Amino acid sequence: MIETRSLRTLTRRQLLSRGVAAGAGLVVGSGFVAGSDAAWAAEMDAMKPETFATLVQMARDIYPHDKVGDRFYAAAVKGYDAPQEVEFAQAGTDMLDDAARQAGFDGYRGAGWEADRVAILRGIEDSDFFQRVRGGLVTGLYNQKEVWPIFGYEGESYSFGGYIDRGFDDITWI
Amino acid sequence: MAAPFEMTDDNVVVIIGTGAGGGVLANELAQKGVSVVALEAGGRYLPQDYVNDEWESFGQLAWTDTRTTSGDWRVAKDFSNLPAWIVKAVGGTTTHWAGASIRFQPHEWKARTTYGEVEGANLLDWPIDAEEMAPYYDRAEDKLGVTRTNGIPGLPGSNNFKVFEAGAKKLGYKEVHTGRMAINSEERDGRMACQQTGFCFQGCKWGAKWSAAYTDIPAGEATGNLEVREKAHVARILHDESGKVTGVEYFDTDGNLQMQRARVVCVAGNSFESPRLLLNSASSMFPDGLANSSGMVGRNYMRHLTGSVYGIFEKPVHMYRGTTMAGIVQDEARHDPSRGFVGGYELETLSLGLPFMAAFLDPGAWGREFTTALDAYENMAGMWIVGEDMPQESNRVTLSDVEDDFGLKVANVHYSDHPNDKAMREHAYRQGAAMYDAVGATRTLPTPPYPSTHNLGTNRMSERPEDGVVNRNGRAHDVPNLYISDGSQFTTGAAENPTLTIVALAIRQAEHIAGEMNRGSL
Numbered sequence: 001m002i003e004t005r006s007l008r009t010l011t012r013r014q015l016l017s018r019g020v021a022a023g024a025g026l027v028v029g030s031g032f033v034a035g036s037d038a039a040w041a042a043e044m045d046a047m048k049p050e051t052f053a054t055l056v057q058m059a060r061d062i063y064p065h066d067k068v069g070d071r072f073y074a075a076a077v078k079g080y081d082a083p084q085e086v087e088f089a090q091a092g093t094d095m096l097d098d099a100a101r102q103a104g105f106d107g108y109r110g111a112g113w114e115a116d117r118v119a120i121l122r123g124i125e126d127s128d129f130f131q132r133v134r135g136g137l138v139t140g141l142y143n144q145k146e147v148w149p150i151f152g153y154e155g156e157s158y159s160f161g162g163y164i165d166r167g168f169d170d171i172t173w174i
Numbered sequence: 175m176a177a178p179f180e181m182t183d184d185n186v187v188v189i190i191g192t193g194a195g196g197g198v199l200a201n202e203l204a205q206k207g208v209s210v211v212a213l214e215a216g217g218r219y220l221p222q223d224y225v226n227d228e229w230e231s232f233g234q235l236a237w238t239d240t241r242t243t244s245g246d247w248r249v250a251k252d253f254s255n256l257p258a259w260i261v262k263a264v265g266g267t268t269t270h271w272a273g274a275s276i277r278f279q280p281h282e283w284k285a286r287t288t289y290g291e292v293e294g295a296n297l298l299d300w301p302i303d304a305e306e307m308a309p310y311y312d313r314a315e316d317k318l319g320v321t322r323t324n325g326i327p328g329l330p331g332s333n334n335f336k337v338f339e340a341g342a343k344k345l346g347y348k349e350v351h352t353g354r355m356a357i358n359s360e361e362r363d364g365r366m367a368c369q370q371t372g373f374c375f376q377g378c379k380w381g382a383k384w385s386a387a388y389t390d391i392p393a394g395e396a397t398g399n400l401e402v403r404e405k406a407h408v409a410r411i412l413h414d415e416s417g418k419v420t421g422v423e424y425f426d427t428d429g430n431l432q433m434q435r436a437r438v439v440c441v442a443g444n445s446f447e448s449p450r451l452l453l454n455s456a457s458s459m460f461p462d463g464l465a466n467s468s469g470m471v472g473r474n475y476m477r478h479l480t481g482s483v484y485g486i487f488e489k490p491v492h493m494y495r496g497t498t499m500a501g502i503v504q505d506e507a508r509h510d511p512s513r514g515f516v517g518g519y520e521l522e523t524l525s526l527g528l529p530f531m532a533a534f535l536d537p538g539a540w541g542r543e544f545t546t547a548l549d550a551y552e553n554m555a556g557m558w559i560v561g562e563d564m565p566q567e568s569n570r571v572t573l574s575d576v577e578d579d580f581g582l583k584v585a586n587v588h589y590s591d592h593p594n595d596k597a598m599r600e601h602a603y604r605q606g607a608a609m610y611d612a613v614g615a616t617r618t619l620p621t622p623p624y625p626s627t628h629n630l631g632t633n634r635m636s637e638r639p640e641d642g643v644v645n646r647n648g649r650a651h652d653v654p655n656l657y658i659s660d661g662s663q664f665t666t667g668a669a670e671n672p673t674l675t676i677v678a679l680a681i682r683q684a685e686h687i688a689g690e691m692n693r694g695s696l
Contacts, residue, residue, distance in 0.1 A: 062540045065549060118541060125540075134540055142532035142548075143229050152552025153494065153528040156226035158379045162369030168496035169370075171333040173489045174340050174613060 012038035025070050026053045026109075033074065040071035047081040047089060054093040054108050055080060055133070061117045062134050063141055065150070072147050076140035077133070092129030099123055179211050179401050184435035186211045187687065188422050189442060190408050190451065193266020194676040195660035196442030197386030198317075200402070201394035202684030208691065209399055211434055212391075213406040213424055215443070216262035219269065220388055224377030228529045231376035235269055237262040239584070241446060242574040246590040248622045252537035257587040259625040260444055264404060265387025267444070267627065268673070269377045272499035273356040273384065274522060274560075275320040275674040277311050280304035281509055282517075282562070282668035288509055289516035294592055295564035296474055300665040301637040301646040310678040318356035318384045318677065319363060328352045329359045329368060332496030334523045337487070337555040341609030342503045342521075349504035353522070356384040356673075357497060363389070372525070374498035406432075409582055411439055411455040411464055411656070419464075419656050425580050438687060438696055442659040442680075445475060445629035449571045449662060450585040452633070452643075465633075465650035470643050472572055474565035475587065476631040476667040479595045481559045482524060482621035483603060484535070485610025486550040493525035493555050500525075506605060507669045515597040518669045519561030521606060526556070534624050547619055555610060559602040560628070562669045564592035571632050628672050633662040647686045648679065655696055659683055 015038045019029030027034045028049045033056065034041035044052060052074075059073040080089040097107040099120050105111040111120060124130050141147065148155055157163045179186050187203055189196045192214045200212045216237075225231045232238075236259065243250035243257045250257070260267045281288045283304055286297040315323040322328050329352045331339065342350040357374070358367045368382040381388055394400035405427035412421045412433070421435040441448045449472035453463040463471050503521040510518070526534060528551055536544055547554075574586035591599075607618040636642025639651035648663050650656040659680055661672050668675075690696040 063545050064542055065545050067549070134538075138533050139229060139529070143529045148528055151528050151548065152490065152492070154492075155527065156373065157371050157495070158226050158373070162371035162380075163495035164368075164370040166495070167492060168332045169330060169336070171336050171491065173487075174336050 015041060026056060028053045035070055040069075040074070042074050042078060045081050046083050046086045051090055051093050052077070052081060054096065055089060057109055057117070058093075058096065058121070058133060059137055059141070061114060061121055063137055064114065067150050068147055072141060072144055075144060076137050079136070079140065088129070092127075092133070095127065095129060096120065096124060179209060181432060181434050183209070184420070185209055185437050186434070187438040187440060188213065188434055188436035189440045189659065190422065191215075191266060191442035191444065191447070191660060192264050192386060192391060192402060193261075193442060193444065193660065194268050194271075194386065194673045195680050196440065197265055197268065197390050198677050198680040199440055199442065199659045199684050200400050201390035202681055203688060204394035204397045204399035206684065206688040207399060208688055210394070210401070211436075212400060212402045213408055213422065213434070214264050214402055214404050215407045216264060217404050218264040218387070219377065221377065221379045221381045224379050226371070226373040226376055226379065228376065228527045231373075235261045235263055235377065239578055240576060241584055242576055242586040243588070244586060245569070245588040248537070249625055250589070253625050256625050258444075258446060258629055259627050260629065263387065264391055264402060265385050268385040269387055270375050270627070271673055272374050273497070274499050274502070274671040275315065275318055275354050275356045276502075276520070276670040278304065278307070278668045278670055278675060279507065282666065283307070285517070285562075285666040292516060292564060292594060294566060295594065296567045297565060298634070298636060298641055298665050300635060302635075307678055307682075310682045311674065313681050314674050314678040317681070318674065319358055320674070321353065321355045321357065321359050322351070323354060326362070327359045329355055329357060329497060329500070332370065332500040333491050334493035334496065334525055334555050335501035337485070337491055337613060338501055338503070338523045338557060338609065341613045344612035345605070345609055347503050347505040351502065352500060353502045355497070355499070358382045368497060370496035372494050372496060372498065372527075407580060408443070408451060409454070409580060411441075411451065413457065413459065413464070413653070417459060417653060419653055429580075438655045438657065438691075440657040440659045440687075441633075444660055445632045445662040446571055446585045446587060448658060448660055449632040450573065450583075453573050454582055460652070465643055465652045465656055467652050468640050468642060470634060470641070472632050473567045473570045474631040474634050475569040475571055475589060475629070476563050476565055476664065477589065477623070477626035478628040478667055479519070479559065479561040479563045479591070479599050480623040480626070480628075481599050481603060482556060483559070483606030483610065484547070484554050484556045484619045484621060485607070485615035486547065486617040486619070487553045487555065487615055490552045491555045492552065493523075494527055498525055499523060499558070506602070513601055515594045515601065517562035517594070517598065519559055519598055519602050520669050520671075521602065521609075522558050522560060524556045524558035535619065535621055537622070547617070550617070557606050557609075559599065559606065560669060560671060561598045561602060562667050563595045565631055565634070565666060566590075566592055628661070628667070630661045630664040630667045630672060633658040635663045635665045648683050657683060657687065
């Protein structure tokens with residue numbers, strides 16, 4: 001999904017040596033963004049890696065779940081890495097960086113603490129950019145089947161014969 | 175074998191829509207030997223087709239054709255083109271409904287008399303009453319196989335119900351049980367028992383929940399008297415110089431305009447599409463829309479006040495395991511103005527999967543206040559409020575400036591809460607939160623109303639022609655061979671989920687129509 005063939009062939013060391021740390025948890029390299037542990041990487045098709053890293057950070061700051069890894073946020077915003085979306089994403093992240101600089105930071109990702117970044121987001125939350133990114137995350141993040149187990153949601157049960165013998169009434173603490 | 179009828183056959187009853195109203199009416203008429211053509215805007219999906227995935231199923235079944243919204247309800251802001259969560263398919267929203275099947279309380283048929291005058295509300299008594307409806311409720315409960323009626327046992331209690339029940343009992347509520355549900359607790363009518371699979375909203379893959387799609391519709395087709403035309407989008411109802419309707423124009427599945435002649439037309443497209451169709455059928459004889467001399471077509475839109483309460487606990491609940499609506503508290507359904515409002519409400523358990531919880535818990539919200547609630551999804555219990563909202567003339571369906579793919583004006587849905595609605599919702603939020611608090615909730619969350627599934631009242635039934643659109647039989651006051659057969663004929667909404675009453679009214683209307691045809695007066 002996010003990990004691409006060409007990057008997967010790199011060792012962790014090779015990958016990290018080709019990029020620079022870009023705020024908590026992210027490494028930006030030429031044509032890719034990776035987790036700082038190199039456990040995942042996203043190769044860019046159309047977007048500048050810095051822009052993508054900003055979008056990933058923004059996605060986490062909008063819907064922060066500490067048990068959900070960056071790769072899920074990256075997957076949720078990967079759709080903007082497309083020719084028809086790049087301009088929208090670039091203009092939006094430029095606006096976000098400007099807002100951060102006005103608040104005294106070196107761009108959005110330069111604001112090291114979540115509280116500072118959230119304050120910046122509050123300042124632009126009525127913008128079309130923010131609202132579209134936020135709205136897209138509702139499905140882009142929470143409709144990834146891979147994140148459901150993190151929340152304790154088991155999804156469909158029909159193929160297992162329903163929950164009738166799988167705990168629909170197994171509560172004991174009440 | 176489905177009967178094929180000629181477009182020129184002017185002896186058929188044309189029914190527009192195949193949900194709880196239209197689908198049941200079609201079968202009931204077909205069983206009596208009446209020729210029926212049912213026009214359904216959606217396609218046909220059966221249990222093997224249903225998808226147990228919230229968004230994918232929504233894409234398959236939901237009515238997502240554009241509608242527009244206005245008014246101060248939050249749905250107009252958060253879901254501006256999706257005022258309703260209803261289904262576009264053979265069987266209509268009986269595919270999606272959760273199955274709660276409860277009768278109106280006797281006084282709810284006489285809301286104006288019982289509640290008195292409520293400022294800003296357009297209350298009216300139904301022209302029918304509990305005694306008259308009782309035998310039709312009996313037949314509806316038997317048809318739907320409603321638990322706790324006809325000797326059918328109740329469904330077993332799920333985790334979500336057990337939390338709900340324990341909280342209710344702590345508060346002293348007495349009428350708490352796993353509901354009167356049109357979901358088989360044991361095999362019945364060739365349909366199997368519930369397997370507690372969840373996803374009742376996405377269509378029951380076992381067929382344990384009653385849906386017209388796989389009960390009444392095929393039963394009607396088997397008589398040879400019912401032809402269902404799928405993906406038939408009705409544009410206009412036609413009439414002659416005498417003011418009687420003569421046929422229906424619709425776009426077929428290939429987008430070609432067709433005209434089916436009719437002896438009788440029954441409109442059952444739900445409370446948005448039914449008034450929209452009457453308004454789009456305006457003519458020189460009916461300049462304000464068909465059957466609209468009262469000006470009431472589209473007015474008095476009701477949606478139940480709704481809202482949800484979710485409780486978060488120290489330990490897991492797994493509310494999504496099992497039936498979506500797993501139980502009910504009925505103690506607050508009574509009319510007791512000492513609570514600060516007229517009418518009453520039901521509390522019913524509800525659960526959403528994680529994807530829909532993210533979309534509906536607090537639409538538009540973000541940040542840790544929101545995400546910490548979702549982090550506790552596994553430990554959440556949920557309930558839905560179903561309460562009587564006030565009919566208001568200004569809450570209405572009108573024609574929008576926006577046109578659909580066929581060039582037909584779409585429905586605009588305008589809704590603002592009445593002060594009684596707000597007072598009742600606040601009361602229900604408090605009681606729901608108190609139930610969960612009583613059994614150790616660490617956090618409770620009030621959730622705003624979802625896009626509406628209980629859409630009612632926009633072609634209401636009235637004794638006097640100037641007060642409503644149809645008479646006691648659902649027959650248009652202005653047009654003798656035009657009927658309304660869905661929830662839009664509701665005079666008031668009552669506190670109960672509407673499907674059982676829609677079905678009972680359809681059974682009754684079929685008897686009336688067949689009788690009138692036999693007497694030669696239709």
